[in-house]
Amino acid sequence: MIDPSGLPENPGCYLFKDAADNIIYVGKAKNLKKRVHSYFRRRERDPKTEVLVEKADSVDFIVTDSELEALILENTLIKRHQPRYNIDLKDAKSYAYIRITDEEFPRIGIARRLDGSGSFFGPFVTAKERDYILSVVKKTFKLRSCRKLPKRACLRYHIGSCSAPCIGKISSEEYRKQVARAQSHLRGNTSDLIRSLSQEMAEKSMEQEFERALELRNQIAAIERFAERQYVDRQKNYDEDIINYVKSDCKVYLMLFNVYKGMLADKQEFVFDEREDVIEEFLVQYYSEHDPPPELILPSQVSDVIQDFLIRRSGRRVRITVPKRGDKKKLLDLVGKNIEISFFGGQIKLEALKNLLGLSRVPMVIECFDISHLSGTSMVASMVQYRSGKPDKRNYRRFKIRTVEKIDDFAAIAEVVRRRYTRLKREDGEFPDLVIIDGGKGQLSAARGEIGRLGLRIPIISIAKREEEIYVPGLTHPLPADRKDKASLFVQEIRDEAHRFAVAYHRLLRRKAVVS
Numbered sequence: 468m469i470d471p472s473g474l475p476e477n478p479g480c481y482l483f484k485d486a487a488d489n490i491i492y493v494g495k496a497k498n499l500k501k502r503v504h505s506y507f508r509r510r511e512r513d514p515k516t517e518v519l520v521e522k523a524d525s526v527d528f529i530v531t532d533s534e535l536e537a538l539i540l541e542n543t544l545i546k547r548h549q550p551r552y553n554i555d556l557k558d559a560k561s562y563a564y565i566r567i568t569d570e571e572f573p574r575i576g577i578a579r580r581l582d583g584s585g586s587f588f589g590p591f592v593t594a595k596e597r598d599y600i601l602s603v604v605k606k607t608f609k610l611r612s613c614r615k616l617p618k619r620a621c622l623r624y625h626i627g628s629c630s631a632p633c634i635g636k637i638s639s640e641e642y643r644k645q646v647a648r649a650q651s652h653l654r655g656n657t658s659d660l661i662r663s664l665s666q667e668m669a670e671k672s673m674e675q676e677f678e679r680a681l682e683l684r685n686q687i688a689a690i691e692r693f694a695e696r697q698y699v700d701r702q703k704n705y706d707e708d709i710i711n712y713v714k715s716d717c718k719v720y721l722m723l724f725n726v727y728k729g730m731l732a733d734k735q736e737f738v739f740d741e742r743e744d745v746i747e748e749f750l751v752q753y754y755s756e757h758d759p760p761p762e763l764i765l766p767s768q769v770s771d772v773i774q775d776f777l778i779r780r781s782g783r784r785v786r787i788t789v790p791k792r793g794d795k796k797k798l799l800d801l802v803g804k805n806i807e808i809s810f811f812g813g814q815i816k817l818e819a820l821k822n823l824l825g826l827s828r829v830p831m832v833i834e835c836f837d838i839s840h841l842s843g844t845s846m847v848a849s850m851v852q853y854r855s856g857k858p859d860k861r862n863y864r865r866f867k868i869r870t871v872e873k874i875d876d877f878a879a880i881a882e883v884v885r886r887r888y889t890r891l892k893r894e895d896g897e898f899p900d901l902v903i904i905d906g907g908k909g910q911l912s913a914a915r916g917e918i919g920r921l922g923l924r925i926p927i928i929s930i931a932k933r934e935e936e937i938y939v940p941g942l943t944h945p946l947p948a949d950r951k952d953k954a955s956l957f958v959q960e961i962r963d964e965a966h967r968f969a970v971a972y973h974r975l976l977r978r979k980a981v982v983s
Contacts, residue, residue, distance in 0.1 A: 469526050471503040472858045472964060475808045476956070478537045479530040480544060483523040483552075492519055492552040495541040497534045519552045529734060530805050547727070563597050564589035565653060567610070571639055572632040573646050575610045577601065588653040600653075603686045605629075607660060608649040609637075654794075661687055706760035711802040713810070717741045720810040721749065722802050725760075736809060747773050754780055762786045764795050766803075813856020816957040820901075823946065823954035824939065826926055830901035831855055834887075835961045836914070837905040838868075838879045839969035846871060847976065848883040849969035852899070853961055865972045877913040880904060885917040892921060904929040905962050911938050930962050 474481070476498050483492040496502030506520055531537045545553050566578035568585040577597070578587060589597070605612060609630035613621065616633040623629035630637040630645065637645075652660050668683040712721035719741050725733040739745065747769055759781045768789055777785040790796035807815070817829045833853040840846040852862040866886065871878045884902075891898055902925055904914045911929035918925055929938045936945035937958060948955050 469503070469507065469523055470858065470860070471500055471507065471526070472960070474500040474503055474526070474528060475530060475812055476500045477530045477808065478532070478534045479528055480537055480540050482527045482529075482544070483519065483550075484525045484527060485522050486524040488525075490548045490550050491522055492550050493541055493544045493548065495534075495537040497537070499528050499530070515552065522552075527734075530801075530808050532801065532804075565597065565601055565604070567646060567650060567653075572611060572616065572642055574612055574614070575601065575605055575649070576612055586650055586653075588650075599686050603660070603664070604649050604653065607663070608645045610645065610649060657691070661691065707762045707764060708760050709764040709798055709802050711766050711799055711806060712746065713803070713806050714741055715811070719745050719749075720806055721746075722806045722809070723753075724798075724802055734805065738810070751776060759785045762788060764788045764790065764799055766799060816953055817856050819953035820957055823937075823948055823952075824901075824926065824928065826901070828900065830899075830926070832897065832899045833901045833903060833961060834899040835903040835905065835965040836880060836883055836887075837962070837965035837969040838876050838883075839966070839973040840874065846874075846879055847969060847973050848879060849965050849972060850883065850887060851961065851965045851968055856957075858964060863968060865968065867976075876906060877909050880906065880910045881913040881917050884914045885921070888918060888921050888923060888925075892923070898923065898925055900926070902927040903958060903961055903965075905932070905965060907931040907936075908938050911940065915940050928958070930958050932962075935959055 469483075478497050479495075479499050481494050481496060481499055481503050482490050483494075485491050494502065503526055506516065506523075529540065531540055564578045564587045565575065566583075566585050566587050567573050567575050568583075573585070604610065606628040609628060611629055611632060612623070613633075618633065620631045620634050620636075621629065624631040624634075624636070630642060632639075632642050664683055664687050668680050668687070671677075671680040671683065707726040709724040709726060710721065712719055714720075717740060719737075719739055721737040721739075723735045723737070725735070737749070739749070742748075746767075750763075750769065750773055754777060759777045761781075761783070763777075763785060765787060766789065769787060774785065774787060788795060790799060814829075817831070820826075821829045831854065835851050835853075837849050838846065839849070846868040848866040848868060850864040850866070852859045854862075864887065866883045868879050868882060870882050884904075888898070890896070902914065902918070904910045904927065906929050908929070911927065914929075915927050918927060927940065930936070931938070931945070934945075935950040935955060937948055937955065938945050950956075950959075
C-alpha cells in the first residue's frame with residue numbers, strides 16, 4: 468500500500484501511478500499529505516475509488532505555491548496525460564481566458580479556446596473572478612469590447628468606461644498605450660492598479676457609498692487572486708525545460724521540469740556527486756539522449772561550448788535564459804521549492820527540531836510511544852521510528868501491556884519504555900537520538916524515570932494532544948513554541964503516526980477476540 472507519510476503538507480498535485488509507472492490519476496490538494504492519506508483510511512469507498520486504490524502502486528507529487536495554482540495545474544496535467552481514472556475531467560473544457568485582439572484598435576473580451584491572433588490571459592478558475600477582472604480592466608483602461616466599430620458612440624463612452632475610438636476621441640497611438648498598460652496588468656503587474664482601486668475604495672467609504680466600496684473591494688481581491696495564477700501555465704508556442712539544483716554534502720540535487728507550450732508535462736529528479744562543471748556535464752549527457760527545447764531556463768549561465776553543443780543537437784539556436792525577475796524567475800524558484808521538499812524536507816524538519824529543543828546534534832533516529840485502550844481493556848502500546856526525518860517501518864514495534872491491569876497510562880508507558888530499552892541494552896542495539904511520548908508531564912516523568920534507571924542518557928520530550936504542547940524535563944510549563952512551526956508540526960506528525968499504529972493494533976486484537 469502507498470505510504471503517504473513522506474508527502475509534504477503543501478498545496479500541489481498528486482499523481483497516482485501503477486506498477487508500470489503509468490499515471491492513472493491526477494488530483495489536486497490544499498494539503499498533499501492529508502489528501503492522499505484520506506484515500507487509504509476510508510472504511511467505505513465508491514467502486515471507482517476502490518479500483519484506483521487497488522491499482523495504485525506509487526504516488527508522485529508537484530508542489531505549488533497556492534491551492535489555486537494546484538487547481539489549474541491539475542487541469543493541464545489531466546489534459547496532457549489523460550489518466551485512466553480521471554474520466555470525468557479529461558474531456559472537460561478549458562477555463563476561460565481574457566483576450567485582447569490584434570487590430571488597429573484592439574478590443575477586449577472572453578475566449579474559451581486559444582484560437583486566433585492577439586494576446587490571451589488566464590486561465591480563470593471561476594467566471595465571477597474573470598468577469599471582475601475584465602470589467603475593471605475595461606473601465607480602467609477604457610478599452611472597447613464591441614465586435615465591430617460602430618459609427619457613433621455607445622453607452623459605454625457616455626458612462627466613461629470606453630475611450631470611443633469609433634468616433635475618433637482617441638488616437639491609434641494613444642489607444643495602443645492604454646492596451647499595453649492593460650496587458651502589463653493582466654500579466655501580473657497589478658500593484659499600480661490595486662493602489663488606484665484602493666484609493667477609490669477609501670474615497671467611496673468616506674462618502675458613505677458602501678455598496679460601491681464593497682464592489683471595489685471584491686475587484687481588488689479578484690485581481691490579487693489573479694496574481695497567484697499558475698506560472699507553468701503560461702501560453703507559449705514553443706517548449707521549455709526548466710532546470711534548478713542544490714549542492715549539499717558533496718552532492719548535487721537537480722530537478723528538471725519539462726514544459727510543453729506553456730503546460731507542465733513532467734518533472735525528473737537526479738542526484739549525483741559534486742565535481743567541477745558537473746551541471747554542464749549533466750546538460751551534455753541529458754541532451755545527448757533528449758532533443759533540446761527552443762529554450763532552457765537555468766539558474767546560471769553556461770559556456771559557449773555547451774551552447775554550440777545544443778545547437779548541433781537540435782539543428783537550431785537554443786535560447787539560454789537566466790531570469791532575475793518575472794514569471795520565469797518565479798518558475799525557477801518553484802522548481803527549487805520542489806527540490807527542497809523532495810530531497811531536504813526531512814532534514815529541514817530535523818534541523819528545526821534540533822533548534823527548538825536545544826539538542827547538541829540533529830536527532831537522526833527518533834522513537835515515539837503511544838498507548839491505546841478501550842475502557843481499560845486490551846491495553847496496547849506502539850512504538851514508531853523515524854530515521855532521517857522519514858518513517859522507518861521496519862523498526863516499528865507493538866506491545867501488549869503485561870503488568871498493568873487497570874487504566875494507568877503512566878504505568879503502561881513506563882512498562883513499554885523499560886521493555887524496549889532493556890532489550891536494546893541487552894542486545895547492544897542502536898539507541899535513538901530522541902524519544903517522544905504521547906502525553907503530558909505525567910507520562911513524560913514515568914518514561915524518563917525508566918530511562919534513568921537503565922543508566923541511559925537519551926533526550927526525551929512529550930506532546931499533549933489537546934493544545935499540542937511540548938514538554939521537556941526540568942520545565943514546569945510547556946515550551947513556548949508555535950504549534951504551527953516546522954518543529955511542532957513534525958512532532959505532531961510523528962505522534963499521529965504512533966497513534967495510528969497503536970489504534971490499528973488495538974482494533975486487530977478486538978477483532979480476534981470477537982472471532983474467538
